[in-house]
Amino acid sequence: xxxxxxxxxxxxxxxxxxxxxxxxxxxxxxxxxxxxxxxxxxxxxxxxxxxxxxxxxxxxxxxxxxxxxxxxxxxxxxxxxxxxxxxxxxxxxxxxxxxxxxxxxxxxxxxxxxxxxxxxxxxxxxxxxxxxxxxxxxxxxxxxxxxxxxxxxxxxxxxxxxxxxxxxxxxxxxxxxxxxxxxxxxxxxxxxxxxxxxxxxxxxxxxxxxxxxxxxxxxxxxxxxxxxxxxxxxxxxxxxxxxxxxxxxxxxxxxxxxxxxxxxxxxxxxxxxxxxxxxxxxxxxxxxxxxxxxxxxxxxxxxxxxxxxxxxxxxxxxxxxxxxxxxxxxxxxxxxxxxxxxxxxxxxxxxxxxxxxxxxxxxxxxxxxxxxxxxxxxxxxxxxxxxxxxxxxxxxxxxxxxxxxxxxxxxxxxxxxxxxxxxxxxxxxxxxxxxxxxxxxxxxxxxxxxxxxxxxxxxxxxxxxxxxxxxxxxxxxxxxxxxxxxxxxxxxxxxxxxxxxxxxxxxxxxxxxxxxxxxxxxxxxxxxxxxxxxxxxxxxxxxxxxxxxxxxxxxxxxxxxxxxxxxxxxxxxxxxxxxxxxxxx
Numbered sequence: 001x002x003x004x005x006x007x008x009x010x011x012x013x014x015x016x017x018x019x020x021x022x023x024x025x026x027x028x029x030x031x032x033x034x035x036x037x038x039x040x041x042x043x044x045x046x047x048x049x050x051x052x053x054x055x056x057x058x059x060x061x062x063x064x065x066x067x068x069x070x071x072x073x074x075x076x077x078x079x080x081x082x083x084x085x086x087x088x089x090x091x092x093x094x095x096x097x098x099x100x101x102x103x104x105x106x107x108x109x110x111x112x113x114x115x116x117x118x119x120x121x122x123x124x125x126x127x128x129x130x131x132x133x134x135x136x137x138x139x140x141x142x143x144x145x146x147x148x149x150x151x152x153x154x155x156x157x158x159x160x161x162x163x164x165x166x167x168x169x170x171x172x173x174x175x176x177x178x179x180x181x182x183x184x185x186x187x188x189x190x191x192x193x194x195x196x197x198x199x200x201x202x203x204x205x206x207x208x209x210x211x212x213x214x215x216x217x218x219x220x221x222x223x224x225x226x227x228x229x230x231x232x233x234x235x236x237x238x239x240x241x242x243x244x245x246x247x248x249x250x251x252x253x254x255x256x257x258x259x260x261x262x263x264x265x266x267x268x269x270x271x272x273x274x275x276x277x278x279x280x281x282x283x284x285x286x287x288x289x290x291x292x293x294x295x296x297x298x299x300x301x302x303x304x305x306x307x308x309x310x311x312x313x314x315x316x317x318x319x320x321x322x323x324x325x326x327x328x329x330x331x332x333x334x335x336x337x338x339x340x341x342x343x344x345x346x347x348x349x350x351x352x353x354x355x356x357x358x359x360x361x362x363x364x365x366x367x368x369x370x371x372x373x374x375x376x377x378x379x380x381x382x383x384x385x386x387x388x389x390x391x392x393x394x395x396x397x398x399x400x401x402x403x404x405x406x407x408x409x410x411x412x413x414x415x416x417x418x419x420x421x422x423x424x425x426x427x428x429x430x431x432x433x434x435x436x437x438x439x440x441x442x443x444x445x446x447x448x449x450x451x452x453x454x455x456x457x458x459x460x461x462x463x464x465x466x467x468x469x470x471x472x473x474x475x476x477x478x479x480x481x482x483x484x485x486x487x488x489x490x491x492x493x494x495x496x497x498x499x500x501x502x503x504x505x506x507x508x509x510x511x512x513x514x515x516x517x518x519x520x521x522x523x524x525x526x527x528x529x530x531x532x533x534x535x536x537x538x539x540x541x542x543x544x545x546x547x548x549x550x551x552x553x554x555x556x557x558x559x560x561x562x563x564x565x566x567x568x569x570x571x572x573x574x575x576x577x578x579x580x581x582x583x584x585x
Contacts, residue, residue, distance in 0.1 A: 008042025041199020043112020
């Protein structure tokens with residue numbers, strides 16, 4: 001048997017490392033079944049971590065979830081006795097298993113299925129076949145034409161044609177060129193690129209090598225945020241393994257193509273997700289965007305022709321070359337081909353990584369795959385595209401997920417963040433949260449972004465504190481237009497999106513904050529008061545035990561009360577109450 005522990009960052013955070021260590025000890029002491037204990041990356045089911053997969057002697061997969069360190073003994077006993085029925089209480093439910101069965105996985109095809117530290121396991125899935133195919137029988141133009149057929153667009157947010165960028169870089173008249181991977185991934189709630197690197201780093205290495213060959217680059221650079229230590233570790237190992245197998249280096253597969261690859265750990269500035277700011281950072285300068293044109297394809301890293309795509313884009317490339325561009329283009333919509341990975345987070349029952357063909361609706365992702373809203377509460381909105389995106393309301397749940405249709409809502413697909421909100425989320429507060437992020441992350445180079453985002457944030461600060469004034473909404477709209485029109489790069493140009501979509505779809509909620517000094521969602525601390533519904537309170541005392549200021553008092557089995565003078569409105573009582581007895585007005 002083979003025992004596989006999910007050790008992506010999510011699994012390790014949930015305790016997978018302790019489970020693995022305990023299993024190693026147990027099987028080193030007694031292993032009559034000759035079982036192998038190994039690891040894999042995140043399979044996307046973050047809501048079930050830690051996850052242990054057991055492949056029986058017939059190769060059949062048995063998946064067990066929410067595994068704790070103490071469960072290691074039970075697993076050891078079940079494997080040694082060849083009786084996995086002993087683990088039935090830990091087995092994944094059919095309902096949760098449907099999370100994966102409803103997806104189409106290309107970029108995530110190996111995540112959760114192979115050991116990311118083993119090049120042999122990657123090769124066993126068809127790894128490096130696409131690289132060999134191009135180097136032994138395809139010209140640079142042939143490769144770019146195949147990518148063109150696929151309709152692959154950059155998955156980093158802009159949705160720009162990958163083939164167009166590659167063709168422009170190839171056409172640049174310079175012998176020295178660079179291929180760069182943007183693995184900065186700064187959107188709050190987004191973790192697609194991290195999961196791909198942690199779970200299938202060789203897919204990125206191979207995709208970049210194919211891109212480097214296509215444009216004529218001899219050096220490839222991966223710009224990854226330093227906050228991703230596990231991803232960096234596995235990527236370093238992948239580069240080392242590929243070099244040892246001569247998939248990286250001189251005369252790869254006996255061809256005239258040579259390419260080196262290195263990693264640059266970035267300091268975590270959100271603006272470095274913009275390609276020219278990333279290039280500045282790579283050169284050792286402060287990450288600030290350059291004026292365009294010239295574009296990186298003409299003048300990029302060290303002012304040499306350069307191509308930049310993100311992790312997910314490159315991860316699709318080996319599959320496209322191996323299976324043909326038409327196979328990728330057969331999925332999706334006329335405007336948006338193939339699949340897209342999303343990080344499904346927020347008030348959702350089944351949060352994690354989701355990869356779907358373009359064209360599915362938001363409802364299908366949130367309810368069919370994600371299982372709906374946690375606690376079966378009312379769905380309110382979904383934030384798409386992170387700080388650069390916007391909030392899509394419940395009335396637009398049947399919106400198709402593609403670049404054009406999402407753009408019409410005022411949101412964007414972005415890199416793939418999808419934050420789900422229920423009725424308890426204040427949309428004004430959410431707009432303020434994202435604007436606070438972009439204002440702090442502004443590089444300060446252009447006045448419109450540096451000053452405009454600050455002025456918008458000041459207005460929103462007043463509104464959530466109950467100090468809003470007539471005309472504030474109109475002022476926000478004017479500021480949003482000015483920032484969008486005047487900002488130098490994509491960060492500033494898209495920073496107003498969360499504010500504009502909030503005004504567009506939740507104007508009444510914003511007006512309630514201003515005119516009535518009331519937060520309809522009951523979330524803005526300065527506008528709410530906590531109390532207890534005596535008809536619903538059963539006197540369990542859980543709220544009192546969780547109150548950090550001892551503001552809640554009462555006797556067991558009798559209704560409790562909240563001292564409003566002591567209450568800090570932290571929300572702990574509301575979170576733990578199982579009977580919806582906490583009132584927020």
